[in-house]
Amino acid sequence: MHNLLKVIVSLIIISGALISSASYAQQKHFYKLNTNAGVELNYQWLSLDGPRQLKFTLLQSDIEALPNSAPAYNPMLAQNHIHRTLLEYAQTIDPKVARINIKRSGSSLNMEVSGSSETKINEITETLSSKHTQAETEYLAKNYYTPFQNEYGQMAIKQDHRRYAIESSDNLESVVESIKKQLNKPNNSREFINFTLDWLQTIPYDTLENRISSNGSGFAAPKQLILNNKGDCDSKSTLFLALLKAYNPNISVKMIFLPQHALVGISMKAEKNDIAIEQDGVTYILAEPTGAAQLPLGEIAPSSMMYVRNRQFTTEMF
Structure with missing residues (x-):
């Protein structure tokens, strides 16, 4: 990597602590209803704070404007x-x-x-x-693909996650507004992020194929992930980034690519125990949208922590 990467990790949060404190997300119900106006979606899940629900309607005009998942690169x-x-x-x-x-x-x-x-x-x-x-x-x-160099220096072709997120963000306003209605402080970024993470972590996981050998098969664009209620770590991270950009277009975020996994880094003021990386003098707090462990902003899975501490990752600015 050209940029100096510095891992900022509180010694209080170690793998054992994450294992003992993390609970697993449980989606209880998913409802989808096609109407003349669009598609009504209703997600219900069990959070650490009790039962939660997110309801919104994707208008037909927004559905048509959202980019579709491209076929695997051939x-x-x-x-x-x-x-x-x-x-x-x-x-x-x-x-x-x-x-x-x-x-x-x-x-x-x-x-x-x-x-x-x-x-x-x-x-x-x-x-x-x-x-x-x-x-x-x-x-x-x-076909929404871009050249990519992974953490081992291998060159390949991957989905253009950045483009998917940016082009999807304008048509996800209904989702963002519905999330904000569930918050005590809609303008509090950390509260918005944690609710969104909690929701995404409950969406059923669809296994990520090898990012190098699969040529992109299995990736779900934000549109398909929402409508089909399933996605892998790349897919969930891309939707999460799209929602963050819809919530705050000026927020600085990065996608963090690990071997066989993906995280998100968010540039904002870190709290005492947040796990973060520093790149070019900017602190990016890490987030795990994948699930099934319910991890708030600043906490990541032990397996992710290993790669982050060993600097086995690459980043892409959004």
């Missing part, structure tokens, strides 16, 4: 798109000027340019390289 489909783009460009070149040969070789494309003018060959080769990069970028963007 490198062959991406290669087909790039190949077509290069062939279209090749057809614009006069064979008398240069001959272009593009061949598939496994998961890559080999490009050969020949002609009488070395200057022209170099020019065409540079254009082909540029169009290859542009076509790949276009394909990833169209």
Whole structure:
């Protein structure tokens, strides 16, 4: 990592304490009703503070505007798109000027340019390289994917969690307003965060496939997670970030990628025992939206704590 990462951990909160104090979230009921206006959703669960409920309606206009979960990244489909783009460009070149040969070789494309003018060959080769990069970028963007380097330095393609969250936030106002109605102090960020965490942690967990090998299969965009009432850690963290941005567009947050897991870091004033990381001089309090353990802001699971203390994570700013 380019940035100096510092783990801020109170010695009072250790793995044993988390195990003994954490309770497990229990969703009691989930109701979904389709209406002419949209979809009415009703979540009921048992919290440490007793029974809780969250009811809201997603208007049809909001549902249609929310991005859908993309299919798993398929490198062959991406290669087909790039190949077509290069062939279209090749057809614009006069064979008398240069001959272009593009061949598939496994998961890559080999490009050969020949002609009488070395200057022209170099020019065409540079254009082909540029169009290859542009076509790949276009394909990833169209399907909500982005290049990613994990905590071990491996390069891969992952869902564009940031884009999902940002593009979803404007159409989740009804959810945010419903949460605020349940709070004693609607403008208190920590109270909003803890209620939202409590709710998300009760939503049934859908196992995360390996972020590198699965090519994104199993990820649920905020829209699908809410409507289908299930999601993995990446999915829940993305919805949580979208809701935070809808609640406060100016809040500084990061997604924290661990091996086979994801957390959220929130830039706000830390309390005495909050578990946090510091990056570029900014403190980010950690949050576990995944469940099933009911963990408030500033507490994380023992398994997460191990990776955080060993700095086995990468971050993405939202």
